[in-house]
Amino acid sequence: MAELSSQQQAPILAIDGLRKAFGALVATDDVTLDIRAGELHALIGPNGAGKSTLITQICGELKPDAGRILFDGRDVTRLRPHLRSRLGLGRTFQITQLCPDFTAIENVLLSIETRGGGSFDMVSNPRGNAGAIASARERLAEVGLGDLADRRAETLAHGQRRQLEIAVALAREPRLLLLDEPMAGLGPEESAAMTRLLDGLKRRYAILLVEHDMAAVFALADRVSVLVYGRVIFTGTVAEVRSDPQVRAAYLGGEPAC
Amino acid sequence: MTSRLRLAVIAGGLLFLLAAPYLAQVTGSAGLLGLANRIAIYAIAAVSLDLILGYGALVSFGHAMFFGLGGYAVGIVAFHTGAGEPMLGWQGSNAALIVWPLALVACALLAAIVGTLSLKTSGVQFIMITLAFAQMVFFVLVSLQSYGGDDGLLLDRRNTLPFIDLSRPTTFYYVCVALLIGWTAFCARVVNSRFGLVLQALRQSERRAINLGVDPFPFRLTAFIISAIGTGLAGVLWANYARFVSPDMAAWSKSGEFIAIVVLGGLGTLLGPIAGAAVFIALEQILSIWTEHWMIVMGPILTLVALFGRRGIAGRLFGERNG
Numbered sequence: 237m238a239e240l241s242s243q244q245q246a247p248i249l250a251i252d253g254l255r256k257a258f259g260a261l262v263a264t265d266d267v268t269l270d271i272r273a274g275e276l277h278a279l280i281g282p283n284g285a286g287k288s289t290l291i292t293q294i295c296g297e298l299k300p301d302a303g304r305i306l307f308d309g310r311d312v313t314r315l316r317p318h319l320r321s322r323l324g325l326g327r328t329f330q331i332t333q334l335c336p337d338f339t340a341i342e343n344v345l346l347s348i349e350t351r352g353g354g355s356f357d358m359v360s361n362p363r364g365n366a367g368a369i370a371s372a373r374e375r376l377a378e379v380g381l382g383d384l385a386d387r388r389a390e391t392l393a394h395g396q397r398r399q400l401e402i403a404v405a406l407a408r409e410p411r412l413l414l415l416d417e418p419m420a421g422l423g424p425e426e427s428a429a430m431t432r433l434l435d436g437l438k439r440r441y442a443i444l445l446v447e448h449d450m451a452a453v454f455a456l457a458d459r460v461s462v463l464v465y466g467r468v469i470f471t472g473t474v475a476e477v478r479s480d481p482q483v484r485a486a487y488l489g490g491e492p493a494c
Numbered sequence: 495m496t497s498r499l500r501l502a503v504i505a506g507g508l509l510f511l512l513a514a515p516y517l518a519q520v521t522g523s524a525g526l527l528g529l530a531n532r533i534a535i536y537a538i539a540a541v542s543l544d545l546i547l548g549y550g551a552l553v554s555f556g557h558a559m560f561f562g563l564g565g566y567a568v569g570i571v572a573f574h575t576g577a578g579e580p581m582l583g584w585q586g587s588n589a590a591l592i593v594w595p596l597a598l599v600a601c602a603l604l605a606a607i608v609g610t611l612s613l614k615t616s617g618v619q620f621i622m623i624t625l626a627f628a629q630m631v632f633f634v635l636v637s638l639q640s641y642g643g644d645d646g647l648l649l650d651r652r653n654t655l656p657f658i659d660l661s662r663p664t665t666f667y668y669v670c671v672a673l674l675i676g677w678t679a680f681c682a683r684v685v686n687s688r689f690g691l692v693l694q695a696l697r698q699s700e701r702r703a704i705n706l707g708v709d710p711f712p713f714r715l716t717a718f719i720i721s722a723i724g725t726g727l728a729g730v731l732w733a734n735y736a737r738f739v740s741p742d743m744a745a746w747s748k749s750g751e752f753i754a755i756v757v758l759g760g761l762g763t764l765l766g767p768i769a770g771a772a773v774f775i776a777l778e779q780i781l782s783i784w785t786e787h788w789m790i791v792m793g794p795i796l797t798l799v800a801l802f803g804r805r806g807i808a809g810r811l812f813g814e815r816n817g
Contacts, residue, residue: 286714293707311675316709317704317705318707318708319707321706321707325817329701329702333699333701333702333705334702335694335695335698335699335702336699337698338694338695338698342691345691346691346706347706349688349691349716350707351707353707353708353709354688354692354707354708354713355692356688356712356716357687358688359687360681360687360688361687362687362691363502363686370544404702408706408707488605
């Protein structure tokens, strides 16, 4: 039911004919992709397929050579990254990007504070803003870090930092979540916990999930796109991807899923 | 435990600052008051530099230009006022409430220009560009022959304040201490504010901040200007303290001294640089009695602090984090 209505809506993110080359290497080759409201769309592909290059173009850190990126119907292809973020693009990084000297809750507060780009208010202390604190605590509890609010990010375990990144991304109430390999470096138990966490976020947010962990992808995704040598060779449901001979040859069969 | 120690050290330092004139009187050494006064003035510059160096990771190697400009603004106005030569039709003034804000506005304008151009870069380039601008200011001051050129400019008397007699050394000293306390409190407020949260985030992970919607430039420029105003204030006070300004105030070695004081005291601690100023100025005084090559001793001390005291004096006393 929810799926049916979401299919009729215009996509939150539409990528159209995107291309990026570094010299002779075409990292993004005519990529066309869309993410619908409430959908969890997974992007898989072997190492070097151009997944990270694609993500950095969606966020605006890298400018494409050709093609368009539409966010919520608006052409953002030339928009600078901080302005895209303000439109409601929340992301996590393949290599965790947090403020190591800030506590967990300060990291989440920062995300709340910067929804509109940050304030030049030099008087009030955001740590004294009861509403923001309450909402930050809620986010931390949501990702399972409720007890570690006052721990400095630097002192958190790797898996906890991954969870904190998600809390930071959620705190902006994003319209689209870009999750760049949230399972990377996690043990089996942590991976399972992260999968449960993402499952809880499904439907509430449109999510683009870049992930190597096939078990997680097959458990979570509504649709899967397969990227090989910069090209999207297939987009379809989990069942379709699993049975597609081209995908099996290029990816699933050819290389052990890691 | 550490918070108690912290309070004790702050209280002790404050007590020393407030009691310095009394101590000077009791011990009969007038030099002690001058020493304390120099510490208070340098501490204002050090706290200001720490705002961008410690909290913004912007290594300005040209902050002496604001120290020099603040001083010269006072010196030049005093020169014209004393000689009865109007500048640009203005008769001049000796009132601190007019001259000092004027000097600070000049520093803010210079900082806006230098910041706009240099904050397009980062890292080593930023260091070199701020150094280059400071050198320009230095050579401009040297070339001002009518204001003494190389030799600098003597001031006949200090600026005046209503009800407060700045010509009395003790009174002037307490004005400096009050400004130091007020300025440090302001900077602490800024650091812990919503603005400060973003500024500190930019230091820790610029990429994270940008992807949260932050445009780094206006935040860094604002911090740079605030820092320049504070350093300019120190220059204003120095001109009044010494009743003498010279291009040396804007020399690159002065910028280096400021950085050394902040590192010695503890980056990103605000109170640390005050302690850094005290230790640096006192050591300079003591060592230069012994030898004119006092840097031979100061150098290794700074090296050791940089190597082993991750957060300088403040880090040793208060633990890793402060602020």
